Amino acid sequence: xxxxxxxxxxxxxxxxxxxxxxxxxxxxxxxxxxxxxxxxxxxxxxxxxxxxxxxxxxxxxxxxxxxxxxxxxxxxxxxxxxxxxxxxxxxxxxxxxxxxxxxxxxxxxxxxxxxxxxxxxxxxxxxxxxxxxxxxxxxxxxxxxxxxxxxxxxxxxxxxxxxxxxxxxxxxxxxxxxxxxxxxxxxxxxxxxxxxxxxxxxxxxxxxxxxxxxxxxxxxxxxxxxxxxxxxxxxxxxxxxxxxxxxxxxxxxxxxxxxxxxxxxxxxxxxxxxxxxxxxxxxxxxxxxxxxxxxxxxxxxxxxxxxxxxxxxxxxxxxxxxxxxxxxxxxxxxxxxxxxxxxxxxxxxxxxxxxxxxxxxxxxxxxxxxxxxxxxxxxxxxxxxxxxxxxxxxxxxxxxxxxxxxxxxxxxxxxxxxxxxxxxxxxxxxx
Numbered sequence: 001x002x003x004x005x006x007x008x009x010x011x012x013x014x015x016x017x018x019x020x021x022x023x024x025x026x027x028x029x030x031x032x033x034x035x036x037x038x039x040x041x042x043x044x045x046x047x048x049x050x051x052x053x054x055x056x057x058x059x060x061x062x063x064x065x066x067x068x069x070x071x072x073x074x075x076x077x078x079x080x081x082x083x084x085x086x087x088x089x090x091x092x093x094x095x096x097x098x099x100x101x102x103x104x105x106x107x108x109x110x111x112x113x114x115x116x117x118x119x120x121x122x123x124x125x126x127x128x129x130x131x132x133x134x135x136x137x138x139x140x141x142x143x144x145x146x147x148x149x150x151x152x153x154x155x156x157x158x159x160x161x162x163x164x165x166x167x168x169x170x171x172x173x174x175x176x177x178x179x180x181x182x183x184x185x186x187x188x189x190x191x192x193x194x195x196x197x198x199x200x201x202x203x204x205x206x207x208x209x210x211x212x213x214x215x216x217x218x219x220x221x222x223x224x225x226x227x228x229x230x231x232x233x234x235x236x237x238x239x240x241x242x243x244x245x246x247x248x249x250x251x252x253x254x255x256x257x258x259x260x261x262x263x264x265x266x267x268x269x270x271x272x273x274x275x276x277x278x279x280x281x282x283x284x285x286x287x288x289x290x291x292x293x294x295x296x297x298x299x300x301x302x303x304x305x306x307x308x309x310x311x312x313x314x315x316x317x318x319x320x321x322x323x324x325x326x327x328x329x330x331x332x333x334x335x336x337x338x339x340x341x342x343x344x345x346x347x348x349x350x351x352x353x354x355x356x357x358x359x360x361x362x363x364x365x366x367x368x369x370x371x372x373x374x375x376x377x378x379x380x381x382x383x384x385x386x387x388x389x390x391x392x393x394x395x396x397x398x399x400x401x402x403x404x405x406x407x408x409x410x411x412x413x414x415x416x417x418x419x420x421x422x423x424x425x426x427x428x429x430x431x
Contacts, residue, residue, distance in 0.1 A: 097115040113149040176225065213258045231247060371385050382395070
């Protein structure tokens, strides 16, 4: 199956610095691990691969020791970012969405910033030097001074860019910083993606998607976050939207290609995996998974479908997917987190699906040779990251379960951070 979109003449672009070697923690992740940092959604390369080392290889009964926990952070499904001794997260208190900064020592509240009224936030803040960026459920994009909590600038997706979500659960992406740009997905047809000056919020370009690019899904932003990549010689921003996966030229904002078959009409959530010129994507709600290859045909980008897996074979509802070496690890099933290991290039299982140590969808992270599965039920599992077979190395129930345990786990400074609504739990996982 082939889809073609006409593009402008080829522009020679520099590759994003510190990109990962395929399937390994990136140089940026190694740099962050050395400082005990994790600066945003799924790490600096947005692949969920941590370079932390010296971690426990097995968990004793009851799991690792709870180092400390703190409450009063507000409601929502935001995870955390950790940078330079501070923890950043978001929560709804009363009728107001707050961005909060805590100390990494015992969770002392350092500041909180008002981001406006609205429902529970889903975004994980993005840290870039002395600025932190966050997005509310209703589409208020806010830049905050990391030291003081003072708001530097803000933009509104629906008002400023005619933005829209594909369905009702609100904006959920974590904006990405690339050089001098902050890139995000308002979801409007005239501005499905925008690049803003990260210091001022000024619009640099907007990506248009004015024509219907397929009959699956709905117009608007999805619940995924942008991945920076270099595909077929062109620096691109890859994103899963309400109409499927798209690739946008990082310099001009031109829509280069799209793949509609993976879209569903309810919620498109998992962040895609990019490996060279290949993109792996999956959605739930009975959709499935696919591997596509992007090819430059004389300035026209072509999408070649390498394989498509029906939902019974593989669907990642939410919680994400990891590429470790040549293998993809994720939770399979709609609202299920059955652990699986799949060879990316062939689509064949190395093992799984397994029943797993918990129930519901599983948010996952990789570090030091192991997978950290956090189930919706509040159960954590440590699984060896090997295609040789499913090897559970321990599990435990978190100290608090306050609803669906959906926020993604974070490892920084040999600590495991688990947000659960208004509570943040921090576990010592040093070997």
